[in-house]
Amino acid sequence: QITLKESGPTLVKPTQTLTLTCTFSGFSLSTNGVGVGWIRQPPGKALEWLAIIYWNGDEYYWPSLKDRLTITKDTSKNQVVLTMTNMDPVDTATYYCAQRRLFFDSWGQGILVSVSS
Amino acid sequence: EIVLTQSPASLSLSPGERATLSCRASQSIRSLIAWYQQKPGQPPRLLIYDASNRATGIPARFSGSGSGTDFSLAISSLEPEDFAVYYCQQRSSWPLTFGQGTRLEI
Numbered sequence: 001q002i003t004l005k006e007s008g009p010t011l012v013k014p015t016q017t018l019t020l021t022c023t024f025s026g027f028s029l030s031t032n033g034v035g036v037g038w039i040r041q042p043p044g045k046a047l048e049w050l051a052i053i054y055w056n057g058d059e060y061y062w063p064s065l066k067d068r069l070t071i072t073k074d075t076s077k078n079q080v081v082l083t084m085t086n087m088d089p090v091d092t093a094t095y096y097c098a099q100r101r102l103f104f105d106s107w108g109q110g111i112l113v114s115v116s117s
Numbered sequence: 118e119i120v121l122t123q124s125p126a127s128l129s130l131s132p133g134e135r136a137t138l139s140c141r142a143s144q145s146i147r148s149l150i151a152w153y154q155q156k157p158g159q160p161p162r163l164l165i166y167d168a169s170n171r172a173t174g175i176p177a178r179f180s181g182s183g184s185g186t187d188f189s190l191a192i193s194s195l196e197p198e199d200f201a202v203y204y205c206q207q208r209s210s211w212p213l214t215f216g217q218g219t220r221l222e223i
Contacts, residue, residue, distance in 0.1 A: 037213075047153075047161065047204055049213040062212050063118070096160055102167065103151040103208060107160035 002026035004036075004097050004108035011114050012087050018113060022080040022097030026106075029075050030055055035100040036080040038071065040093040041110075048093075052100060053080060089115045119143050121150075121205050121216035128221050136192040138219045140205035145185045149209040152181055152190045155218075156201045164203075165190060195221075 008020035022036060029036060037052035051061045051071040061069050070083045080097060094112045098104035120143040130136055140150065148168035153161035163172040165181035168188060178193040192199055200223055205216040 039215075046217045047155075047206075047215040049206075049215065052213070060211055060213075098160075103163055103206060104153075104161070105163050105172070107162075110160055 002099060002106040004099060004106060006095060006097050006108045006111040008095075008111060008113070010112060011116065013117050014088055014115060016087050018082075018084045018087050018091070020082045020084075020095055020097075020111065020113075022082070022108060024078050024080070024097070024099065024108075027099060028055075029053075029073055029078070029080070032056075033101055036073070036097055037100050037104060038080075038082045038095060038097050039104065040091075040095045042090075042093040045093075050084075050095075051082060087115045091115050118212055119146060119207050119210060119214050121207060121214055123203075123205060123216035123219045125219060126217070128219060129223065130195055130221065131223065132195050132197055134195050136195055136199070136221055138190045138203050138221070140183075140188045140190070140216050142186045142188070142207060142209075146207045146209035148184045149207055150181075150183070150188050151206045151208070152179075153204045153206065154199075154201045155204065161204060192221075 004024040035052045035054040038050040053071045068085045073080045092115050094110040096110045098107040122141045124139045152165040155161040169181045180191045202218045
């Protein structure tokens with residue numbers, strides 16, 4: 001059974017850096033073709049893909065956020081970490097991590113991150 | 118960036134009726150599209166991948182079709198648990214993009 005769980009702060013101040021951790025089980029990020037991505041969803045709005053990292057270390061980012069995002073993996077700990085710098089109230093959203101083979105097959109429950117002073 | 122436009126934005130139907138949701142891509146994405154279902158307070162669930170393949174455990178009343186730029190998700194006979202928001206997503210090119218969603222309501 002595949003599970004993913006997001007953890008991190010639920011409230012950050014504007015200009016701060018957000019660090020979210022995705023801890024997963026039931027699969028290995030060293031398996032050929034597997035990736036773990038981050039997707040966010042502002043309240044009442046649509047899904048927005050942010051970043052993904054693959055088994056071979058390849059990383060991809062949403063272009064307009066590329067300068068603010070970093071995704072890393074720790075295969076031994078079954079974790080993927082997303083950092084987003086210079087947080088703004090418009091970044092308030094539920095942040096999901098998900099396993100990707102072809103598409104996002106399995107998702108975590110998400111973590112609601114609010115940005116407010 | 119490939120833009121996915123879903124229509125209608127909302128659809129009001131009754132249990133037992135057939136639903137047809139559309140997703141149009143701003144350029145050809147071959148068949149590299151997925152459909153997700155999202156209920157309130159829950160993460161999305163993968164329904165259909167590569168346009169017409171049902172994901173594991175998805176009932177046969179869900180079907181997907183299309184290629185190129187025009188795609189559809191059909192639900193043959195709506196069950197009460199099918200009322201949710203549906204998103205399409207493409208994997209043809211970077212960045213990965215989602216549609217804005219269709220809300221299926223009673």
